[in-house]
Amino acid sequence: MSVDIAVAQLAEVNGTTRPLLNVWAWLWPKLAAIALALFAWQVVVWSGWKPDYVLPGPMPVLQRLGQDLTQPDFFVGVAATLRRALAGYVIAVVIGSAVGVLVARITVLREAVGSAVLGFQSMPSIAWLPLAILLFQQSEAAILFVVILGAAPAVASGLLSGIDHVQPLLIRVGHVMGARGLGLYRHVILPAALPGFVGGLKQGWAFAWRSLMAGELIVIVAHQPSLGQQLQFARDLADAQQMLALMIMIFAIGVLIDGIFGAMDKAIRRRWGLLA
Amino acid sequence: MSVTVGKPVTVRHLTKTFPHGARSLIALKDVSLEVGAGEFVCVVGASGCGKSTLLNILAGLDQPTDGQVRVEGRVALMFQEAALLPWLTTSGNVELALELRGVQGSERRDMAYELLSRLHLQGFERRLPHELSGGMKHRVALARALAQDADVLLMDEPFASLDAITRDLLHDELVRLWTSTSLTVVFVTHNPREAVRLGDRVVVFTSRPGRIAHELRIELPRPRNLDSPEIAVIAARITDRLKEEMRASVG
Numbered sequence: 118m119s120v121d122i123a124v125a126q127l128a129e130v131n132g133t134t135r136p137l138l139n140v141w142a143w144l145w146p147k148l149a150a151i152a153l154a155l156f157a158w159q160v161v162v163w164s165g166w167k168p169d170y171v172l173p174g175p176m177p178v179l180q181r182l183g184q185d186l187t188q189p190d191f192f193v194g195v196a197a198t199l200r201r202a203l204a205g206y207v208i209a210v211v212i213g214s215a216v217g218v219l220v221a222r223i224t225v226l227r228e229a230v231g232s233a234v235l236g237f238q239s240m241p242s243i244a245w246l247p248l249a250i251l252l253f254q255q256s257e258a259a260i261l262f263v264v265i266l267g268a269a270p271a272v273a274s275g276l277l278s279g280i281d282h283v284q285p286l287l288i289r290v291g292h293v294m295g296a297r298g299l300g301l302y303r304h305v306i307l308p309a310a311l312p313g314f315v316g317g318l319k320q321g322w323a324f325a326w327r328s329l330m331a332g333e334l335i336v337i338v339a340h341q342p343s344l345g346q347q348l349q350f351a352r353d354l355a356d357a358q359q360m361l362a363l364m365i366m367i368f369a370i371g372v373l374i375d376g377i378f379g380a381m382d383k384a385i386r387r388r389w390g391l392l393a
Numbered sequence: 394m395s396v397t398v399g400k401p402v403t404v405r406h407l408t409k410t411f412p413h414g415a416r417s418l419i420a421l422k423d424v425s426l427e428v429g430a431g432e433f434v435c436v437v438g439a440s441g442c443g444k445s446t447l448l449n450i451l452a453g454l455d456q457p458t459d460g461q462v463r464v465e466g467r468v469a470l471m472f473q474e475a476a477l478l479p480w481l482t483t484s485g486n487v488e489l490a491l492e493l494r495g496v497q498g499s500e501r502r503d504m505a506y507e508l509l510s511r512l513h514l515q516g517f518e519r520r521l522p523h524e525l526s527g528g529m530k531h532r533v534a535l536a537r538a539l540a541q542d543a544d545v546l547l548m549d550e551p552f553a554s555l556d557a558i559t560r561d562l563l564h565d566e567l568v569r570l571w572t573s574t575s576l577t578v579v580f581v582t583h584n585p586r587e588a589v590r591l592g593d594r595v596v597v598f599t600s601r602p603g604r605i606a607h608e609l610r611i612e613l614p615r616p617r618n619l620d621s622p623e624i625a626v627i628a629a630r631i632t633d634r635l636k637e638e639m640r641a642s643v644g
Contacts, residue, residue, distance in 0.1 A: 286476050293452055293470040294541060295493045304489060308480050389479040390523020 173358045182362040190342060195366070198333065198344040201257070205264030206325045212265065213272025213321060214314075218302070220273065221280040234273050242267035242328035246335055257341075260332035267328030268321040275317010279310030312385055319378035326371050399465050401545050401577040402428035402451065407460035409446055420446045422602035423460070428545075433571055433578045435592035437585050437631060439639055443603025444581040448547045451579065466544030471551040475530035477522040483509060483533050484518040490540035508536040512566065528559035532566070539570065548580045561619055564591060568615065585631040589624045590617050597631055599638040606638055607631075 155175045162174040185191045220227050220234065245266050246259075253259040283306055291305035307314075333345020342350075344367055351359040386392045409421040420443040428434050438444050449455040450462055452470040477486050487505040496504060509518055512532040522530060531552055538546055552560040568591065571578055582588050588595045589611055597607040609631075613623055 286472060286474065287478060289454060289470075289472070290476045290478070292454055293468075294490050294537075300493065304493070305478065308478070311480070385480075388521060390521065 170355070171357055173361065178358050178361040178365070181358040182365055185359075185362055185366075191347075194342040194344055194347050195370075197341045198329065199370070201260055201264065201333075201343065202325060202329050205261045205329065206268055206322060208261070209265045209268035209321060209325060210272050210318065213269040213317070214276055216269070217273040217276030217280070217314075217317075218307075221277055222302075231277075234270050234277070237266070237270035238274055238324075240266075242324065243331040243335075246332065249332075250336065255336050255338060257338055259336050260329065260338070263332045264325050264328045268325035271321040271324050272314075272317045275320060276310060276314045279313020279317070280306055282313055283309040312382070312389075315378065315382050315385060319375065319382070322374055322378060323371070326374070330367060399463075400427045401430050401432075401465045402426070402579065403461070403463045404447075404451075405461045407447075407450070407462055408458050409443070409450065409455070410458045419602035421450075422604050424603065424605055426596065426605065428577055428579060431575050431577055433568075433580065433591060433593045435588035435595045436579065436581045436598060437588045437595055437635070438583065438598030438603065439600050439635060440583060442598040442600040444598060445549050446603070448549050448579065448581055451545075452547055464545055467541060468545045468547060469538040469541040469543035470547045471534055471538050471549065473550045473553050475522070475527075475534040477530055477533055477537075479522050481522075482518065483514065483520050483522070483525070486522070486533055487537050487540045490537045494541055505536075505540065508540055509533070511539075511570070512536045526559075527555050528563065531555065531563055535563075535567070535570070543576070545577045545579065548578065550582055551580075553582070553584075560587075564619070565616070567591070572615075585628040585635070586619060586624055588631070589613075589627045590619045595631065597634055597638075599641075607634055 158175050162169075162172060166172070216230075216234065220231055242263050245263050249259040249262040253262060287305055287309050288301070291301045296304050330345050330348075333343045334349050337346055337349070344363060348360060348363045348367075351357075351363060383392070404424055404426040407421055407424040408419070410417040410419050412418075424447065426434075436444050436447065446455065448470060450457055451464055452468050453464075454470075477483075478489065481489060484502065484505045487508055488501045491501045491504055492498075506515070506518055509515060512535060514529065514532055514536065517525065517529065522533070525533065534551070552563050555563070564587070567578075570576070580588070580591055585595075592611055594608065594610050596605055597609075598604065599606045609627070611627065613621075613627075617624060
């Protein structure tokens with residue numbers, strides 16, 4: 118009997134400590150990876166390969182980042198960058214989704230531009246920049262143009278492959294229930310294509326973020342101290358600490374938003390019962 | 394009783410061929426079949442005899458190559474898999490069928506719950522398909538088919554993937570629902586005992602091309618028991634007949 122009680126108590130202890138353990142299990146590989154990266158960086162600095170003012174070590178850079186984070190100007194820059202990212206991304210998602218559905222629905226269009234969509238996706242967005250500057254000069258519009266062209270093809274092709282991979286049985290079910298045309302899309306095909314679409318959204322975000330950084334480095338808009346622009350200034354002033362601090366910030370924002378898409382993907386797979 | 398209204402299902406000289414390389418594959422050849430209102434007809438045949446093709450044509454998912462097919466009223470089709478939409482709850486799946494039928498939003502929830510409870514699924518309304526057992530999924534699929542308020546229910550080996558006991562329970566359920574409504578059922582199966590247990594009439598199909606070889610009326614009283622000797626005797630006759638046909642078509 119005492120064994121039973123002991124087991125029960127043990128189970129209780131396990132039950133109460135489990136959430137913390139879960140957080141720890143989720144956290145430690147990431148912390149270990151960060152520590153390892155910082156250590157490798159420090160080793161390179163210690164090796165004396167480059168002087169301090171070209172390649173500073175992680176400690177001074179992180180201190181500098183800490184200082185930056187107390188500066189209101191820094192956040193004005195982050196806000197400017199995020200605003201552009203959001204605006205460009207939203208427009209790209211709207212255009213990409215519309216193109217994806219149209220190409221999926223209209224056979225002629227698929228023949229005509231189906232492979233072009235993939236071609237656009239492999240086009241490095243920075244290659245659009247000269248044209249963008251020619252069309253829109255050094256302006257917000259030039260940056261948005263590049264972001265949209267970077268992200269929209271990924272969104273379109275994600276949605277297209279999502280639609281192509283819908284189980285034919287589900288479409289037949291929709292037909293039997295009397296769904297036709299747009300109704301079939303609304304009730305069956307688009308929800309069924311959601312996993313592929315989220316994959317496209319995630320990839321589209323990665324492209325948008327890259328394109329935005331390329332755009333901000335090259336296109337300088339007055340009174341907009343965006344992250345990319347600050348990065349360019351840091352290079353002009355040979356302020357390596359600031360440069361690396363900004364790079365860490367850019368990396369962190371990218372990872373954070375990627376994490377949001379990862380969580381969305383997981384939530385969908387859980388709902389569909391596709392999670393092991 | 395003897396009022397002659399149009400039969401719910403009329404098939405005359407139906408032929409269906411599929412392009413298959415340079416030649417064409419004859420799936421159905423000169424099939425004629427009538428199903429009366431409220432009748433339960435089982436179609437038995439080996440795999441590949443064109444049974445599913447026949448149902449697809451009846452459901453309007455495919456077109457006949459030759460001959461006439463007429464189905465009166467609304468048609469629902471159940472597949473071998475439950476084929477529930479995985480992103481919708483149990484109730485959501487049934488509600489979608491109601492929505493597509495044009496039922497108003499406020500009534501859908503109540504009607505769905507009502508249908509689900511008729512299939513003993515009360516308490517499972519908010520569950521997602523992957524949280525249900527195989528038998529429950531098929532109950533939901535049946536509720537969804539009923540939600541379409543069809544006059545003709547077509548069933549394509551609907552419970553073939555289930556274990557024998559679950560399948561037998563669903564057969565009971567199906568017969569109970571059929572008896573309490575004016576539903577006309579066309580039920581396709583490869584299992585002669587299943588066909589004899591369920592049908593008013595059993596239509597035996599040959600393979601390649603699919604043709605009607607034989608028809609028999611099952612006069613056994615209901616409720617019927619799958620394991621009863623009467624069913625076994627009739628089913629054995631059908632099995633023999635099917636074997637004969639298969640030997641002929643292979644040899």
